[in-house]
Amino acid sequence: MINAEFICSVADLATYKRRSEEIALPEIAVAGRSNVGKSSFVNMLAGRKNLAKTSSSPGRTRLLNLFSFGSFLLVDLPGYGYAKAPKEEVRKWSALTEGYFATSERLAHTLALVDIRHEPSELDKRMISYLYETGRPFTVIATKADKLSRAACGRAVGVIASALRIGTGDIIVTSSAEGRGRDAVLSRIDNIIGASRDAREE
Numbered sequence: 001m002i003n004a005e006f007i008c009s010v011a012d013l014a015t016y017k018r019r020s021e022e023i024a025l026p027e028i029a030v031a032g033r034s035n036v037g038k039s040s041f042v043n044m045l046a047g048r049k050n051l052a053k054t055s056s057s058p059g060r061t062r063l064l065n066l067f068s069f070g071s072f073l074l075v076d077l078p079g080y081g082y083a084k085a086p087k088e089e090v091r092k093w094s095a096l097t098e099g100y101f102a103t104s105e106r107l108a109h110t111l112a113l114v115d116i117r118h119e120p121s122e123l124d125k126r127m128i129s130y131l132y133e134t135g136r137p138f139t140v141i142a143t144k145a146d147k148l149s150r151a152a153c154g155r156a157v158g159v160i161a162s163a164l165r166i167g168t169g170d171i172i173v174t175s176s177a178e179g180r181g182r183d184a185v186l187s188r189i190d191n192i193i194g195a196s197r198d199a200r201e202e
Contacts, residue, residue, distance in 0.1 A: 002186075003070050004046035009063040013099045016064050020106055023066075025073040026196045027106045028189055031097070032113030033123055034079035037143040040176035041113060042067060042076055045185060052076060064100060072108070072193050075100070080123050101136060108196045109137050109189070116142035116156045116173065120163045128164045139170060139188060146175040 007023070010016045020027070032038050039052040046052075051067065065076040077097050101107070110131055114120050120128075131138045142160060145153050153173055161168045172188065174181030 002045070002047055004048065004051055004074075005068050006051060007066040007068050007073070009065050011063050011096070013096070013103060016066075016100065017103065019066060020073070020104070023068065023073055025068070025071070025106065026108040026193050027073045027075050027104060028069075028192070029075045029077055029100070029104075029107055029110040030113065031077045031110055031127060032079060032141075032143075033115075033121060036079065036113045036115050037176055038076055038079060038113055041111075041141065041143060041174065042074065044174070044176040044179060044182055045069070045074070047182075064096060072189065073106070075104075075107075080127070101130070101134060107136065109139065109192045111141050111185070112138050113141045113143050114160060114164075116145050116153060116160070117147055119159055125164060128166070137192075139172060139185075140164060140166060141181075141185065142171055142173045144175065145173045145180055146177045 008019060010019060030038050030042060039054040042052040043049055043054070046067070046069070052065065062078050064078070067074040067076065077100065080094070080097070112124075112127055112131065114124050128138070128140070130136075140160065142153075142157060148156060157168050157171050157173060160171060172181050172184050174185065
């Protein structure tokens with residue numbers, strides 16, 4: 001049983017840095033375009049329905065939302081690619097996300113979410129390229145697998161891997177509605193946190 005809890009939402013990097021130092025846990029970031037299912041994904045990992053607020057309207061996550069998962073801090077980043085948002089709002093979200101990646105000293109891994117039903121967008125590709133270029137390790141999470149057959153999911157994983165130029169082993173297929181992929185994601189996080197802890201102790 002995971003004892004997950006919502007800590008706070010922060011709108012600026014100074015507040016994030018202060019809270020991060022206070023909490024002092026390895027961080028797992030969750031990134032993805034608007035309406036990819038980030039909040040539902042967080043709830044699935046926690047084994048709770050309402051830990052992160054969900055909405056059928058895209059663009060709801062506009063802050064850095066911090067959740068304690070016991071051994072790590074999960075950081076839900078603002079969704080990108082919401083076309084109806086005012087440009088100034090988009091600029092603020094982008095600056096917050098970029099600033100987080102540039103300044104976080106505790107980020108251990110990023111879970112980059114993509115919708116399994118669609119080929120990765122240009123913004124998805126940019127996110128993966130950015131993580132590559134900055135040396136930030138990541139795993140791609142293919143969401144909403146319950147919307148496709150098993151065979152179609154298999155084909156979609158190949159398309160995602162090709163588009164993002166990664167191996168299929170770097171992709172975990174999930175369905176928040178069914179809980180599919182939860183154990184695989186948590187197992188990967190456990191391995192990452194364990195490796196991070198060992199590296200600090202050396």
